[in-house]
Amino acid sequence: xxxxxxxxxxxxxxxxxxxxxxxxxxxxxxxxxxxxxxxxxxxxxxxxxxxxxxxxxxxxxxxxxxxxxxxxxxxxxxxxxxxxxxxxxxxxxxxxxxxxxxxxxxxxxxxxxxxxxxxxxxxxxxxxxxxxxxxxxxxxxxxxxxxxxxxxxxxxxxxxxxxxxxxxxxxxxxxxxxxxxxxxxxxxxxxxxxxxxxxxxxxxxxxxxxxxxxxxxxxxxxxxxxxxxxxxxxxxx
Numbered sequence: 001x002x003x004x005x006x007x008x009x010x011x012x013x014x015x016x017x018x019x020x021x022x023x024x025x026x027x028x029x030x031x032x033x034x035x036x037x038x039x040x041x042x043x044x045x046x047x048x049x050x051x052x053x054x055x056x057x058x059x060x061x062x063x064x065x066x067x068x069x070x071x072x073x074x075x076x077x078x079x080x081x082x083x084x085x086x087x088x089x090x091x092x093x094x095x096x097x098x099x100x101x102x103x104x105x106x107x108x109x110x111x112x113x114x115x116x117x118x119x120x121x122x123x124x125x126x127x128x129x130x131x132x133x134x135x136x137x138x139x140x141x142x143x144x145x146x147x148x149x150x151x152x153x154x155x156x157x158x159x160x161x162x163x164x165x166x167x168x169x170x171x172x173x174x175x176x177x178x179x180x181x182x183x184x185x186x187x188x189x190x191x192x193x194x195x196x197x198x199x200x201x202x203x204x205x206x207x208x209x210x211x212x213x214x215x216x217x218x219x220x221x222x223x224x225x226x227x228x229x230x231x232x233x234x235x236x237x
Contacts, residue, residue, distance in 0.1 A: 064191055067192040068221070071214070076211055080215060091225035093228060093233075101228075103228070106138050108217070113202070126149075126152050130149045130150070133146050137182075146183065153176045157172035166204075167207065174201035200213065
């Protein structure tokens with residue numbers, strides 16, 4: 001049975017367990033054993049029941065990262081998906097706080113929303129308000145008005161779609177859901193659903209095929225985790 005991968009392990013232990021996981025890269029999307037839907041972590045944990053719960057307990061990963069990774073894996077093209085689990089786990093620092101991982105969530109959201117700018121001035125202003133909130137969250141600035149940013153983006157999305165500007169409306173809706181995450185308990189799946197909706201609307205806005213939208217999210221997530229790992233290495237070692 002595959003050993004658990006715990007992000008608080010030292011680097012050597014973590015690497016040995018990642019190497020062990022390489023043996024399971026043949027896992028098929030949505031087809032771990034008897035159709036268990038938690039396919040990524042079902043394979044990693046070698047479990048058939050309550051795999052997500054056991055992942056949170058044993059790996060000590062936050063819910064948003066675990067579920068986002070799962071959804072990325074399910075929606076990637078198979079040739080990319082097969083290498084993603086190990087790529088992801090290698091990118092997570094061996095010792096990291098939830099606050100550090102939370103910063104990655106905001107940075108990935110900023111990257112997602114930044115690609116949606118340049119459509120029209122009103123939509124861009126709405127997106128910028130949400131981006132500004134994410135930046136303040138990174139700086140731990142308590143003066144953040146998520147409600148105003150969300151409501152502005154919501155009004156812009158509604159007006160754009162009413163006028164038949166569907167791509168612009170989807171761009172604004174991606175910003176809406178990115179802000180909505182902050183109104184959800186981060187320990188519940190509602191926050192994850194908001195992130196997923198933001199990704200999907202971003203894909204619609206730029207006319208991406210579904211796997212392309214998730215590939216962009218995967219690259220942003222892995223890159224930001226790797227950047228965090230480099231930062232922490234310089235900070236503590």
